[in-house]
Amino acid sequence: MTLLYKLARTAAAVTMALIAGTASAQAVSNAEPIKIGFTSATKTLLGSQMLKGAQYAMTQLNAAGGVLGRKVELVVYDTALNPAEGSNVAQRLVTENKVKFVAGEVSSTVAFAMIPTFKRAGVLYMAGIPKHPDVTTKGYDRLFRLNSTTEMDARALKPVLIARFPGKKVALFNENTDFGLDGRKHLKAIFNEPGQIVFDETYDISQSDFNAVVTNMRRSKADVLCITGTNPEHYGNVIRMAAEIGFKPSICLMPGILYPGALKITGPAAEGAVSADIYVPSLDNPVNKAFVEGYKKAHGDEPDKSVAIGYESITLLAAAMTAAKTVEDPGKVAEVLKAGTWQTPRGGVRFAQDGQANGAYALLTVRDGRIAVSK
Template identity: 30%
Template sequence: MSCFPGIPSLRAAARCVLVAMAGAGAFTLAAAEAAEPIKIGIIAPMSGPNARYGAFANKGAALAAKEINDAGGLLGRKLELVSGDSQCVPAEGVAATQRMISLDKTPIIIGDVCSSVTLAMEPLVEESKVLLVNAASSNPDITYKAGVGGFKWTFRNYPTDEVRAATVLEYAVKTKGFKKFAVLSVDSDYGRGAIKFTKRYLPKYEGAEILSEDYYKDSETDFRSVLSKIRRSGAQAIILYGQADTTPIIARQMLELGLAGKVALVGNGEFNTKETIAAAPKVMNGAVEAAAWLPEVPAPRSLKFVEDYKKAYGGEMPNNHAYTHYDTLQLVAQAIRSAKSAKGEDVRNALAAIKYDSPMGVVTFDDHNQAVQPMVLLEIVDGKPVIKGTITTKVDYGAAAK
């Protein structure tokens, strides 16, 4: 058949019309798809006791979406966020994920703040071939199960509890010169997990040892007997992974027992808050913790984020979850640009190979789809939190098998 003029065939002409109509239809469909916004889901607790974290997460993501859309969008399309409430409950998080997949048709989801929810989401997104990029959960199991661990559709742009423990230990030994440690951590999966990972990395440092190991219940308020034992042990530092409301109590009792200036605190227990420092400034002096991000980070783009966030939300100071969701959406946007596609599989492949220049430093992903990224080291100096730099720690997956 020829579709060129001058060929006197009605049958050929009819066929040409059909081909032209089909081509026009395909073009119209492609144009319609191109005009549709790119949907990205945000699943976080928007109700219940953890709702404040979800509010920060959504605000951070919304700020990133506005910046992206104001700059022309992605691939000539606007970015549209779809929000889902997990309530920090696994069943609710799975239900919200299912609605996004089935009803909203979102090819990419960012979530959840709570590790238990993220762990429950992993099998569902794997089965549905929807890309999940986590921005705030710290349970190491998420990473061990992802990438070569099995769930190829899950990525995480957030440090794990294992990374935090290894980072704090490295700074405590190499920079502070501590070798003798005592453990006093909350009796929970988080507290015990952090110590498990500390022990995993401890053999890297010759002479480093744990002299005593104790855990406390959430309801405990008297730590004098344990602190007295620690004082007698000769420990240079207490490894503390605990609750924010308990740290000031421990600090005051350390002051009572004469441990101020003799035994330091290292770990994570919101050492940098005004309330904690004010409880016992002499004890908190020299306390060390690691964080994914802090508003005081002096990097220009990080400081700009803080100012833009405050301007957008009536002077409110962003927290860690606001930043990590802002940053993760920017990361996903770069992957979409690199892939020249918003399809989940294309973006997944782009993420695996990405070298993302975040406000905190360069981010890449290992073969478990875990971000290799800097963590901020914070030390209390003369009653004020001072950023001492960053450390990038890679997960030692081989150590877990030993």
Template identity: 35%
Template sequence: MRKKVLSVFVIILVLILGACSQASGGSGKNESGNIKIGAVLPLTGPAALYGQQTLDGAKLAVKMINDDGGILKGRKIKLLTEDDQSKPELGVTKYKKLIESDRVDAITGGVNSSVNMATKEVAKNKLINVVTVSKAPEIMSDRDPYRFRLNSTNDMDGKAFHNFIAQTLKPKTVAVIAENTDYGQAELKALKANWSGSDAPKIVATEFFELTDTDFTNPLTKLKAANADALYVVGAAIEINSAIFKQAHQLGFNNTMKLLAPGNINSKMVELAGEGSEGVISADLYQNSIDNEMNKKFVAAFEKEYNHKPEKMEMLGFESIWFVAKAMDKAGSSNDYKAISKALEGNDWQSPRGDLKFENGQALGKVIPLTVKDGKIVPYQQ
């Protein structure tokens, strides 16, 4: 009888402690051993290069933190990676695996907006969820307090880059080729909103493509017939953007102003597109030449690890792990999500891109106009 009573008492005590943990914002996981952070990225498929670059930055953050003794009195970070192949339905499956089976303490990732639109409900109110790259504004709508985003949005970029095009570059007419995704639609919507004035550039032709496409000759031929002053490319995959500019060059777009949606200019794209990338104008929120101590430390560590300088994707991947780990350390817990969210939102952070803070979960920053000159990405100058 005593054993039965004792067993019942133990069960009740366990239930009470579990309920207390949930009520305080925790997950009920043990605050010991490795801290598991999941990363869902496109490691194969049309956005694989972006995914791998982001992962390289995340791995560097893990190494730097662990080499420095870890966080929370010596606990080390363990990174669990999954491949979403840029497919929303697969992203959902991978998120569920990491959250329900692997029981990660936090989850990061997302290059394609359509994937993050599908996965945000899976992670909602369950754990810290850092959207690393995806830009569609709707990802942060109906936000739960544990969701954060590092990259700028279409709307944020538009206020800077679209106005820069209208006021500085001043093309009268623009032809647009865009991916048929949430991101592509959001960028087109932002373009139309920011170019609504009578003196603003006029979009005279629009063509869409699928992420599985590799031949863009047909839509580019239609756009060339519009005889626009500028070609505006909206694509969130290095391979696709490079193919579009390469094929546009072959079709004779050489005297046309070449514009790339902000946040997508990349040295690998320049390499793959060859002569087709020369003169491309875009904008981004990071350059590896930014002069601050955190960036010097980041660039030096990255070059030592990978033998080349990092770019925006690697920097965002780095931030996705670095900020989560540092916020856990400030909160004194790896699974008190209320405390971790408060730490992320309530502090100014040192980043390779400069001082950074979050507002309603969105990282704030500014974009810099860039162009390709002699095969290199440099600040734009008239």
């Protein structure tokens, strides 16, 4: 039985408490709290959900006695999916807030903008949702990523797409960001028969009017619409609008972007959509069952993958600080993170030497308006 799992069973932690040998909640020290920076696009669905997961983790940790007897405090900034704002936030976290640990973020492009500042300051940075493979190829030993990469995603989904859509005409619609363009590259490699791709456009992350795009999609007479995008608000509206004008192709979404909140936007137009992901709330392991039960009790709904990643980012940092017996040495905490297997809601997580977390995939299909795990 692992350290994390034993603590997940304590009375104070409906989910993972993660703190070995800490005092009771009443005995938390009056010392300064441990400040962990947390960046997110808080006005987006994914960003707000990830922040809720991180805040839930903080609440659970503090209820169980904090980390090494000190409370945890999140220093939250909204990066608004804007690289310039991300760079500014990174500077503020380092110079004004004096943090040594940062977690979160939605956009790969924003993460790229923040990493140089964190590297210069020696900050341990645990990226949450950014998926571009190059996020963890910066040669910095205090850089981590919890989400899967687009490359990992393409390997997982490729056999499914080839088997399900042989010879079908495909429309590609991808976000014009590092993440979206990398997804587009992988989709073009999968649908590589001559003339198979009949529509191929990108959209800006600030775009809100998709009427002309959807009309052109319909004219392409594509059988399948494949999308890579950060915000469910974007792709959800495109799928819904397409159905409203009578364009109802099969839908494929690059792994990691199919969220329950998106189905509230698409309505029945997403029925049958296929994707995959590294976390779903139905995963059958003790830590996840405790996490889902506790989160539902606190928030009234099931956690999605963005909630789980926000939660993991804070609980894993806390567990590694506890194991390293320091909240002041990011280098030592980074070494501890890479040395162990950490039990989280998605199962056992290990970090490669470049900081990338492993991930097993579940194949997902939208069925009766819900995200279902396919066998």
